[in-house]
Amino acid sequence: MDDLSLYGAFNARWITPSQVASSFVPTPQYTKLAQVRHSLLMGPRGCGKTTLLKMLTNEAQCAWAELVQAEKRAPLRPPAFVAVYVPSDIRWAYELDTARAPQCTESCSRVSQHLLTNCTIATACLRTFAYLLGSGSAATQRLAITLIDQLGIRELVPTFSHLGLWFHSAASGVRTSIAAQDTLRLQAHLDKMPSDLVAHPFDFAVWMCSVFDEFAPAGARPEQWALCFDELEIAPRWLQHDLLQTLRSSAQRFLLKLTWVPTLPVFPESGPQPQADYDIIRLWFSHIQDARLFCDEFSQRLIRKRTGDSEATATALFGRSVFASEERAGECASTYEPDGDAFKAMVELAKRDPAFARYLERKGFDPSHPVSDSVKERDECQRKVKPIVFLRETFLGSERARSRKRIALYSGIDAIFAMSDGNPRWLSGLLNNLLDQLEVNPTHEVGDGGTGALQPVCRPPLQAQVLRSASARFVEYGKAFPISPVVEGNTPPRRIHLADLVEHLGAFFQEELLGRSFSDDPVGSFVLDEGAPADVRAEVERGLLLGVFVPIATTQFDVPVMPEGGRYRLSFMLSPHFRLAFRNFRAKNLSTILRGVPDPNQLDLFGPVPEGTR
Amino acid sequence: MIMSGLASSSLSEAARVCDLVVAASGYEPRASAILSADWSTARRRVALCFEENKADGARPENDAAFSSAGFATQLLSGFDMNDAFARSKRLLETIPAGGRAVVDISCMTRVWYGGLVRAIRHSAGPSELEVLFVYYRGAYPADYVQCVPNEIVAPVDGFASLLPPDKPVALVLGVGFDKARAAGLLELLEPKRLWLVRAGEFLRLGEMPSGSHAPLGRGRVDDLEIPLDDPVASFRSLDSLVGGLRMDYSVVLVNLGPKLLGLQFFLLAALDPALSVWRVSPGRHAAPVLVQAAPKPPVVCRTVWTAEE
Numbered sequence: 001m002d003d004l005s006l007y008g009a010f011n012a013r014w015i016t017p018s019q020v021a022s023s024f025v026p027t028p029q030y031t032k033l034a035q036v037r038h039s040l041l042m043g044p045r046g047c048g049k050t051t052l053l054k055m056l057t058n059e060a061q062c063a064w065a066e067l068v069q070a071e072k073r074a075p076l077r078p079p080a081f082v083a084v085y086v087p088s089d090i091r092w093a094y095e096l097d098t099a100r101a102p103q104c105t106e107s108c109s110r111v112s113q114h115l116l117t118n119c120t121i122a123t124a125c126l127r128t129f130a131y132l133l134g135s136g137s138a139a140t141q142r143l144a145i146t147l148i149d150q151l152g153i154r155e156l157v158p159t160f161s162h163l164g165l166w167f168h169s170a171a172s173g174v175r176t177s178i179a180a181q182d183t184l185r186l187q188a189h190l191d192k193m194p195s196d197l198v199a200h201p202f203d204f205a206v207w208m209c210s211v212f213d214e215f216a217p218a219g220a221r222p223e224q225w226a227l228c229f230d231e232l233e234i235a236p237r238w239l240q241h242d243l244l245q246t247l248r249s250s251a252q253r254f255l256l257k258l259t260w261v262p263t264l265p266v267f268p269e270s271g272p273q274p275q276a277d278y279d280i281i282r283l284w285f286s287h288i289q290d291a292r293l294f295c296d297e298f299s300q301r302l303i304r305k306r307t308g309d310s311e312a313t314a315t316a317l318f319g320r321s322v323f324a325s326e327e328r329a330g331e332c333a334s335t336y337e338p339d340g341d342a343f344k345a346m347v348e349l350a351k352r353d354p355a356f357a358r359y360l361e362r363k364g365f366d367p368s369h370p371v372s373d374s375v376k377e378r379d380e381c382q383r384k385v386k387p388i389v390f391l392r393e394t395f396l397g398s399e400r401a402r403s404r405k406r407i408a409l410y411s412g413i414d415a416i417f418a419m420s421d422g423n424p425r426w427l428s429g430l431l432n433n434l435l436d437q438l439e440v441n442p443t444h445e446v447g448d449g450g451t452g453a454l455q456p457v458c459r460p461p462l463q464a465q466v467l468r469s470a471s472a473r474f475v476e477y478g479k480a481f482p483i484s485p486v487v488e489g490n491t492p493p494r495r496i497h498l499a500d501l502v503e504h505l506g507a508f509f510q511e512e513l514l515g516r517s518f519s520d521d522p523v524g525s526f527v528l529d530e531g532a533p534a535d536v537r538a539e540v541e542r543g544l545l546l547g548v549f550v551p552i553a554t555t556q557f558d559v560p561v562m563p564e565g566g567r568y569r570l571s572f573m574l575s576p577h578f579r580l581a582f583r584n585f586r587a588k589n590l591s592t593i594l595r596g597v598p599d600p601n602q603l604d605l606f607g608p609v610p611e612g613t614r
Numbered sequence: 615m616i617m618s619g620l621a622s623s624s625l626s627e628a629a630r631v632c633d634l635v636v637a638a639s640g641y642e643p644r645a646s647a648i649l650s651a652d653w654s655t656a657r658r659r660v661a662l663c664f665e666e667n668k669a670d671g672a673r674p675e676n677d678a679a680f681s682s683a684g685f686a687t688q689l690l691s692g693f694d695m696n697d698a699f700a701r702s703k704r705l706l707e708t709i710p711a712g713g714r715a716v717v718d719i720s721c722m723t724r725v726w727y728g729g730l731v732r733a734i735r736h737s738a739g740p741s742e743l744e745v746l747f748v749y750y751r752g753a754y755p756a757d758y759v760q761c762v763p764n765e766i767v768a769p770v771d772g773f774a775s776l777l778p779p780d781k782p783v784a785l786v787l788g789v790g791f792d793k794a795r796a797a798g799l800l801e802l803l804e805p806k807r808l809w810l811v812r813a814g815e816f817l818r819l820g821e822m823p824s825g826s827h828a829p830l831g832r833g834r835v836d837d838l839e840i841p842l843d844d845p846v847a848s849f850r851s852l853d854s855l856v857g858g859l860r861m862d863y864s865v866v867l868v869n870l871g872p873k874l875l876g877l878q879f880f881l882l883a884a885l886d887p888a889l890s891v892w893r894v895s896p897g898r899h900a901a902p903v904l905v906q907a908a909p910k911p912p913v914v915c916r917t918v919w920t921a922e923e
Contacts, residue, residue, distance in 0.1 A: 014782040014806050090803055091866060092779035095769050095890065099776055102696075120778045168778075175776040179887040181736045473797060480798020480894075482767040497763035 011425060012050040013089060013230075017060035020051055021067065023305075025298050025424075026076060029281050030055060033257065034079040036224060038247045040274070041259045042559060043283030044547030046425030049259040052283075053228040056083035056257065058131050081224035081255060082132065084205065086124045088231035097236040099174070101183045108183070110238065111190050111198045112174050117239065118197050118204040119171040125208040126160045126167075132212075132220050135160070139217050146215045147208075151194040170197065201239060202227070202246050206254050226255040233261045233545060240265075247272035261545045263560045280559050284421065286552045288414075288572070288582055289326055291422025298424060299413070299431055306435050314413045318434065318463060319456030321412025323390045324582050327383065336382050337371060341407055342389065346370045346382070349393040355518035356392065359385075385520045387581035391513050395579055410471075410576040411463035412456070418572045418582035419467060421550060426573060433466050434458055464576075471576035478502050478548050498539045502548060505570055506578035508593050513580065523593075524585025525552055525569040531591030537563060540590075547571055552584050615737050617885055619918035622845055625651050628746045628914055632656045633713040634705060636730075638721040639663040639680050639687065641671030644907035645721040646679040647750045653683065656716070658708060661685040662701070662726065664692045670902045690726070693897065695771035698729035706733055711740035719873050720750040720907070724770060724893045727873070731880040732772040734919055741921045749874040749915070751908035758791060758903060765897030767802060773883050773891035777864045782806035784863030786856060788813070788871035788879070796870055799894055807863060808835050809855060813842040813872050842874050845915035849878055856882055856889055866890045874913055881917065 012020050033039050033052050041049045054060055061078045068075045096116060100109035133139040136159075145158040156162055170193060177186035190198065196207050209225045229235075229243055243258055244265050262284055264274060274280050285291035299314040322341045335342040350357040350367035357367040363381045365372065372378055394409055409415075416434070420427035438458050456463075479499040505526065512522035528540050541563050543549035549568045551560050560566035567587045575582055629635075629651040637648045639661045653659055661680035667673060680687060690701055709715055719727045727747075734745060785805035787796055789812050800808065838855060840848035859865050867889060869876035883889040 011804060013804070087779045089779045089783065091783050091864060091890065092777075094767075095774035095776050098769055098771065098774055116776060116778070120780070123778065123780060171776075171778060175887065178776065179772070181732075181772070473801075476795075476798040477801040478798075479763040480767065480795065480802045482764045497765075499763040 011046075012048075012054060013087070017054045017057045017085070018063035020054045021060040021063035023301065024051065024055055024060075024064065025294065025301065026074065027294060029283060030076075032279060032281050034077070035279065036080050036252070036255065038256045038272075038278035039258070039281055040247070040265075040278050041257065041281045041283060042262050042264075043259075044262060044423070044545060044550075046423045046547060047283040048424045049283060050230055051424070052281075053083070053085055053230055053257060053259070056081075056226060056228060057085050057128070058082060079226070081226045082128065082222035083226040083228050083257070084121075084124050084128045084209070085228045086121050086205075086230065088120075088229070088235060090231075090234055092120075093231060093234045093236065096239075099178055101178050101186050102181050104183045104186065108187060108190065112178070112186065113236065113238070114198050114201065114204075115174055115190065115193060116171050117201045118199070119167040121201055121205050122167045122197075122208060123164055125205065125212075126164055129212055129216070130160050132222075133216065139220065143212065143215055147211055150211055151196065153194075200242050202243055202256075209254065224253055224255060226257050228257040230259055232258045245271065247278045261541070262551050263541070263544060263563050263566070266562065274559075282559055284423075284547075284550060286550060287584060288324075288418040288421075291420070292417065294422055294424075295417040295420065295427060298427060299417070302428060302431055303435070306432070314416075314431075315456075317438070317457045318411070318413045318416060319458075319460065321409075321414040322407060323387055323409045324412060324414035324418050326414075326583075335386075336378055338369075342382065342386050343370065345389050345393045349389055349396075352397045353392055353518065355516065356389070359518045359520065381520070387583060388513055388518075388520070388522070391579060391581060392518070395514055408460035408464040410467045411460035415467065415582065416463075419470070419575065421547065421572050423547060426547075430467065430470055433470065434463060437462055437466055468576045471573055474548075474571070474573040475499070475502065475577055478543070478546060481542060481546055496533075496535055496539060498542050498546075498548065501536065501539050501543070502570065502574065504594060506574060506580070509570065509580055509585075510578050512585070522585050523588045524580070524583060525567055525587040526590040526593055527567050527587050528564050529589040529591050530564065531589060532594070536590065536594070540568065544568075548574070552587075615734055615739075615743060615919040616922055617881060617917055618920045619916075620846055620849055620881070621916045623746055623914040623916040625748065625912055625914055628716045628748060628916075629653060629655075631714065632716045632746075633709045634658045634660065634715040635685075635717075636660045636662060636705060636715065637680065637685065637718040638726065639673065639676045640721040641667050641673040641676075641902045642721050642752070642905045643672040643676075644750050644752060644905055645672065645676045647720065647907035647912070648718040648748060649679055649683050653685075659683070659685040660705065661687045662690045662722075663687050665689050666692055666898070667902055671904045692723045692725060695725050695729060698725045699733055699772065702726075702730040702733035703737070706737050706739055706743070709740060709743060712742050712744075713740060714744040714746065716746045716748060718748040718750070718912075719877055720748070720752070720912070722873065724869075724873075724876055724895075727877055728770045728773065728880050728891065728893075731877070731884050735884045737919075743919045745917050745919065747874075747877055747915045747917065748912050749872070749877070750912045751872070751910055752905040753908040754791070754903065754905055763896065764795065764798070764894055766893055766895040767799070768892060770880075770891045770893050773880065773889075775864065775888050775890040777888060777890075779864070781862060781864045784809070784859045784865050786811060786852075786859070786865060786867045786879075788867075788869035788875040790870035790872070792870055795894060799868065803866065805866070807859065809859075810835060810837050811852070811855075811871070811875065812837065812839045813875055814839040840875075842872060843913050845874075845878070845913065848875075849881065852878055852882055853885075856886070860886070860888055864890070866892055868892045868894055870894065874915070877915065 030052055041052060043049055056079055064076050067073045096113055099113050099116060129143060130140060140160055141158055144160055144163050147163060148156050148158055153166060156166055173189040177189055196204055205227050213221050232240055232243060246256055248271060272278055303312045303314055304310055322335050334340050337343060347368060350360060360367045360370055390409060416430050420430060481498060509524050528537060540549060548571055550571055552567045552569055569584055572582050635653050635656045639645050663677060691697055717730060783803055783805040784807040785803055786809045789810050838851060840851045842848050856865050867879040869879055879891050883891045
């Protein structure tokens with residue numbers, strides 16, 4: 001599949017529902033989404049929202065049913081509604097927002113945007129209707145005649161294809177008028193359009209489905225419809241407002257399944273209430289352990305499909321990571337015993353890092369032989385500091401250290417899963433890129449190499465190179481996202497961009513881990529406090545949309561009510577770039593972190609904007 | 615009006631007789647390179663001067679040079695698309711039927727020369743118009759690095775196709791120095807196809823930061839090298855490329871390379887409204903870069919526009 005997002009990663013947008021079904025991994029979130037309730041799917045880009053929406057469609061459900069037979073997959077309970085999937089993408093969302101002709105009134109612009117959006121909805125509805133009735137069937141033709149009649153269209157061949165072309169032509173009339181900058185022509189075109197076609201998008205979608213309900217054969221009529229609007233988080237504000245407000249509606253015959261960012265939309269008191277009016281479905285993982293099950297199943301399916309080896313496992317290909325793994329108390333004791341990787345790293349670090357040596361002594365350990373038979377002591381001290389030790393041992397004064405075979409920190413399946421943050425697109429991208437490298441570098445070490453342990457097929461240093469590269473690319477991703485999606489000539493220059501914020505935070509957290517002093521409880525996350533300036537808060541929201549920042553919740557089900565007051569960390573995709581661990585360390589207020597910028601050449605984010613910008 | 619002809623020309627031919635010559639006065643030293651030709655026979659001479667960066671680089675010298683050469687200076691923001699469009703329309707209205715305008719785009723922003731192409735496209739003015747676009751290649755400083763974040767990622771006003779989202783995006787990307795900006799754009803737009811357009815020999819003049827021609831991305835990335843100093847050949851190549859893509863994709867044209875390539879993108883989109891032209895820019899966050907004119911004659915692209923029937 002050709003795809004040019006992060007390292008050729010999976011993108012459900014341009015594949016059919018049937019193709020989505022072939023690679024789908026069922027999750028509890030899908031089960032919740034399939035319920036007969038309004039739903040708000042919340043998560044950053046790439047977290048699987050499009051996949052889940054498309055899986056609701058009849059086409060995907062039928063494809064899954066075939067796979068149950070063919071591949072012995074677990075059956076899925078089909079939803080009790082028919083889903084209409086309405087697509088979108090950034091190009092469309094940004095261009096729609098600019099759709100207006102000069103001297104065009106606000107009302108005329110809005111009607112134009114309604115029409116353009118509704119033509120997209122019409123296409124989605126027709127596709128769904130055709131699937132329900134059978135393309136080219138007599139029922140399809142009768143419905144086409146009805147729709148043509150209801151819309152007041154004259155002299156049109158009564159087929160869905162011709163109707164689809166008519167909608168395309170209606171939208172084209174708007175596009176041509178706007179391109180020609182001809183307001184009069186635009187207004188004349190809009191005046192000729194059926195009133196239903198220029199109504200609010202939700203109302204138009206309901207109208208289309210209601211015509212189906214009225215005139216389709218009884219056996220084909222669903223009990224309920226689910227209108228699935230993808231990428232609402234990047235849609236024009238008027239469309240967001242229209243659809244989100246409709247979550248308050250009690251007309252349960254028409255459900256809304258909407259996508260959104262990781263923080264709840266802001267409503268007035270009379271607006272829709274989460275849980276009461278709609279379900280919140282969270283699609284991110286604050287803690288890497290929460291994503292493990294999904295990552296295991298997803299990666300196994302991908303690897304076996306890619307390699308053609310039905311026995312292949314991620315662990316065999318990439319090995320484990322003592323740095324990234326989060327064992328429970330009492331597990332993996334051998335790594336802390338003499339000859340264990342953690343033990344060796346601690347001994348080596350204690351020789352070079354006086355702060356760490358003092359820390360061990362305070363905790364009652366001999367720096368030259370830091371062992372303990374006590375599970376409690378190992379848990380409270382050694383397990384707690386393990387990733388910090390590995391980082392410091394790797395990056396602090398390593399050139400002075402005696403040469404020893406150091407582990408490649410950012411390698412192994414635990415690191416890969418952690419970096420993905422459970423985001424299927426990123427996980428797919430990382431795995432595909434690693435598998436590409438395996439194909440290019442076919443030499444691999446299998447067997448124990450004399451160490452007594454099975455070596456991964458893909459060498460850890462090669463993995464580390466790939467993961468560092470992916471991390472660097474993720475940094476660039478943050479830089480690409482603009483401060484404002486629509487240029488306004490008189491907008492004053494902002495003082496900070498998301499990329500700046502990420503650099504500041506990355507540098508701060510790195511200093512906490514690799515600085516002069518050693519702490520077993522470093523700062524590794526931030527609270528968006530009231531003291532943070534407005535443009536900083538805006539960039540945090542953007543970061544949440546992109547997945548650059550991840551909300552940290554107490555449980556798997558908590559969702560930030562609003563960005564302010566929430567606790568966040570950097571995505572683990574950034575860990576290799578900034579030399580960070582894969583842990584949710586303690587939080588500090590963002591305003592405090594930003595005030596303590598160490599580099600005096602950095603812009604004072606809290607001072608007045610200097611003339612001439614940066 | 616629609617573009618009915620495109621050909622190569624020369625600066626001497628451009629200066630021979632023209633009704634209007636428009637240049638941009640900015641901080642780049644190459645802004646006043648156009649004054650090497652004799653414009654005294656031009657009926658009207660206009661220098662559009664940026665409202666921004668008035669004291670930076672060679673701006674004061676350029677302003678003075680244009681004034682001395684008899685150019686009427688007009689202030690214009692480098693960021694206001696509507697203003698640029700309106701100003702372009704007013705300038706075009708002064709040209710008689712069959713007249714000729716010369717426009718030096720070397721130091722213009724996309725907002726300006728895009729606005730001009732848009733104004734020509736929608737002009738109700740002369741029945742025929744000749745517009746010669748002049749471009750002086752830039753010799754960039756050896757240590758040039760411009761990797762600030764983006765302020766602007768958006769369709770250029772008037773060049774949004776507004777096609778529905780039922781086809782995947784094909785991104786035709788003019789490659790320049792800033793590979794990082796290009797990489798980030800891919801993550802944002804998520805195109806299904808990517809064509810990198812390189813201006814070949816054109817960009818190898820002068821100093822170039824190493825690695826800027828390094829492969830971008832992975833997976834299916836197609837490459838097109840065009841001879842930008844031959845506007846006809848390069849336009850034909852691009853036209854053929856986008857013609858093939860638009861059947862299956864929503865085509866978005868983004869230029870991070872020489873402005874002459876950006877102009878070609880605008881000309882393509884002026885002919886075909888199903889193409890979108892986007893701009894990606896650090897905007898006001900970019901630091902001034904003092905680009906000299908490369909020691910080569912400018913490329914002159916002659917376009918002929920006729921009234922639509």
